[in-house]
Amino acid sequence: MDVLVVVLFVPLILSLTNRQSISARFLSSSVVHWLGVISFSIYLVHKLVADMCQPLLVLWLGRHGINHAAFLAGLALIIPSLAISAACFAWIEQPSRRLSRKLLDVNVKRNDQAKTLTEAEALCGVSSSN
Structure with missing residues (x-):
């Protein structure tokens, strides 16, 4: 199987x-782009959704006499996983990214100011450490 993947990878790249x-x-x-954007949220959410919902859904489908209950439950849980992942991306991941960028910008500005102050002190022969 691994050989097949390697052999088919070359034509894909070409x-x-x-x-x-x-x-x-x-x-x-x-x-596909959207799935790539929310992929980290999908990674975090899918197992939680599957572990919480799949046993109940399999049980419910089995009680109603539906064949292949585990497979169908897995398919049915794709939609809620994507919806929860999109919500987590929009309400948690994006705001966290904005906050981290803002904090990094503040730290960079502080470091630049401290560096400038240290350089000015060195030019004047003054030391702020005393």
């Missing part, structure tokens, strides 16, 4: 060099 290829158009689609 097909991506042509922007008109099916694989390049698929990977540049807005849906």
Whole structure:
């Protein structure tokens, strides 16, 4: 199986060099881009959703005589996982990123100011450490 993946990887990479290829158009689609944007949230959320909801959903489907309950429950949980992941991205991850950028900017400005002050003190022969 690993050999097959390696062998098929080369044509995939070559097909991506042509922007008109099916694989390049698929990977540049807005849906795939959106999934990439929220991928970290999906990674964090999917296991929680599966562990909490899948046993109940499998039980419910089994009681109603539906075959392949585990498979269908897994498919059905994709939508809530994506919805919760999108919400976590919008309400937790993006605000956290903005806050961290703001804090980093403040620290960079403080470091620049401290560096400038130290350089000025050195030029004047004054030391603020005393």
